[in-house]
Amino acid sequence: MSWLFPLSMLMALSVDRLWGEPPTWAHPVVAMGRYLGLFKQRLCNLAPQMAFVAGALAWLAGAAGVIALALVIEQLIWLGLTPWAGPGHLIAAGLLMGLLLKPLLAWRMLREEVAEVEVALTRSLEDGQSQLARLVSRDTRVLSAVEVRETAIETLAENLNDSVIAPLFWFAIAGLPGAALYRFANTADAMWGYRGRWEWAGKWAARADDLMSWIPARLTGLALIVTRPAHLGRLLPRLWREAGRTPSPNGGWPMGAMALRLDRRLSKPGHYCLHADGGEVRAGDGVVAQRLASQALVLLTVVMAAAAAGMRGAWW
Template sequence: MTLHALHALHAPLSLLTPLNVSLPLLLPLAMLVALGVDRLLGEPPVKLHPVVGMGRYLGLWSAWLTSLPPRKALVAGAAAWLLGAVAVAALALLVEQAVWTLLQPWRGTAALLAASGVLGLLLKPMLAWRMLREEVAAVETQLDRSLDDGRQQLSRLVSRDTTVLNATEVRETAIETLAENLNDSVVAPLFWFAIAGLPGAAVYRFANTADAMWGYRGQWEWAGKWAARVDDLLSWVPARLTGLALLAGRPMLLGPLLREAGRTPSPNGGWPMGAMALRLDRRLSKPGHYQLHEGGTAVQPGDMATAQRLASRALWGCVLALALLAAGARGGLT
């Protein structure tokens, strides 16, 4: 394939050429802007949040999809997903193109800073690192008050029944949620942004939202099967990147991680959760489903803060790797 053909495949980013910006620097800078805005401001208002809009779209189909017989539910669920994904990708593409059009008068460094700033602001709603950290940290804070308060806080993060969990299980679940959502809520959106710009991040966020709403057994067994499988596919590489980043250069843990990652029903969740269990040297489990790092000791009250530090370091390792990926991919188009 020629460079001209490759250039066309990466539209609309190729439309930045008239702006005279450095394409290899654009997406890495936009990632830093998005993470900076996330740290300073957190989530956008609910009424303006695009992920809330995605959820509302998915919710429109729920009653109808779950009323269908299995074969029709499978086809209809896939069709509804595809319709939403195409709409999300098209809207993100239009927004990117509008940005480039507005920035046509800009040149050089000013164009690069303006483009990366606007693109970073648009990327921010596709990731949620600050909210994840705060919600997980609040579990330990509420546990200090009472077990019931800790359970209640945890119920904001997970769909399972938290009323039957003891304090150790509450902490385990919170740490598992932190590790798994480090990938789902932060690393994976950045990965697809590095690959395909704003449309890539938006489609991933739509896929992950669809899996969260539709990817269950029971009444969603067939209607949500497409959503669950696509989310597994799109999360495959980012989950492994997240797990390796959590190991933080400890190659002796790679073999154990390969073993632990296979213990969860999800093909992806075991990578970040298993890596976190190994780094903490703690057992992490979901009663009746899996146990990670069985030889580790029980989770302790101070482990939540340690897990937060490990996750933060892993995130920045992933950001560096993805910045290099984005810079290398765009560098080949210039």
């Protein structure tokens, strides 16, 4: 049965490619967001220490619920897999697990939203800024066309990890509960992990996401570099330095790798500048960035699927 997890990963990515996101009413990430939204005003109105404790408890309660539900579902799927189960039964179980994994990752939607930024820019700067605002929380109205393109590519690189690689990584490690827990942690960080009045309430969520993203982010950055083996010796040392330029302990790895691979400067004014001696981002760089991201995804999916098969083979 060691091949069931690779089959599930392939199924999830195939469904994502063909049909994209499930309807809102059936989307587990939407349900996670609704749960987290219940605490929005209450947490912000608390004193800092109380906000931290309450935020941590709300996060832990939600995480426990997500893990428990995913574990029950996974166990129900595996329940009928006895040593005498036929190949058809095994394949059906793997495919069903893939269907359940799919809503926990979003590669097609990410690619389409990022690509639409360039399309919108061909109409006007205002349209490009408006489209980009669907992807990022910063004020896009003050960005130039170059900065809009930079931000879109940064978003693609960072979310290649957050929305695709990391869920697959945790699925390979801990099955459906692992992928679901990661998605909950990432959603909580996106909703709560802000400075200002949210800083204390979201501190636990932000640190939990940092921890769970630590290995996948570095794998994503390395995969983006490894897919150009001729320049591996030159790019790897530079990636280490570029990754340390961002306030985030993880975001700099995929974004820095993308900047180096494109040989383009990617920056967020007042926060960081990656590959400062690179060229200015131009129209068409987004298409190249999507191709590089796809190559890294294929490479890491193969590696993680093989690792999952090896671990399950050792256990079973």
